[in-house]
Amino acid sequence: MYPIILGIFFLSGALGLGYQVLWSKYLLDFIGVSAYSYATVLASFMGGLALGSWLLGRWADRWTVPLKLYAYLELGVGLYAIVYLPLREWVARLYAHWVRFTPEQAGAAVGLWAKVIVSGLLLLPPTILMGGTFPALVRHATESLQRVGRRASQLYAVNAFGAVAGTLLMAFLLMPTLGMRASLMVLALLNGWVALTALLLTRRGPAAAETDTAGP
Secondary structure (H helix, E strand, O other), X not given: OHHHHHHHHHHHHHHHHHHHHHHHHHHHHHHOOHHHHHHHHHXXXXXXXXXXXXXXXXXXXXXXXXXXXXXXXXXXXXXXXXXXXXXXXXXXXXXXXXXXXXXXXXXXXXXXXXXXXXXXXXXXXXXXXXXXXXXXXXXXXXXXXXXXXXXXXXXXXXXXXXXXXXXXXXXXXXXXXXXXXHHHHHXXXXXXXXXXXXXXXXXXXXXXXXXXXXXX
């Protein structure tokens, strides 16, 4: 069972960085300055991941089956990806209605910072959910304190390799081949597949848990 856990967390890392590449492109259309859009995505991801790890990490300790929490978090990310485009359009319309800058102001520092704040807040919910996936899996994979360091480092390394793969695949394969909207839906479906796989693993019962604890 543990190799399967490593496999789905590799895919989880690929999806996370795939979203980062894709959302930076979407934000570029709204913000209009590449440096600001990339910085916004990076800050939102780092802040959201840290906040999610802090908030949801403590919550993971209270779950009898932390793998279920992981599945729900992955499912939440996928569902948010599905509603992201309509939500983004609604926020853009709301921004245009309430923030009445002149064309000169909209391109100046005040207008750019207003767009950055709105865009960053829009990315916080999914990144917070992503931040909770690592502590949830670590809690699931480590039944004893002696294995925490080894298992945590293995999961982190696999997730990091997945992140590299996701960045390359999104930038050089998915977006050029499918376009941005279809690529976003592919990521959402894969999040659903990861969540379903994790939920099926929770049904394997005590034998699976023994397999988990028997590893390194």
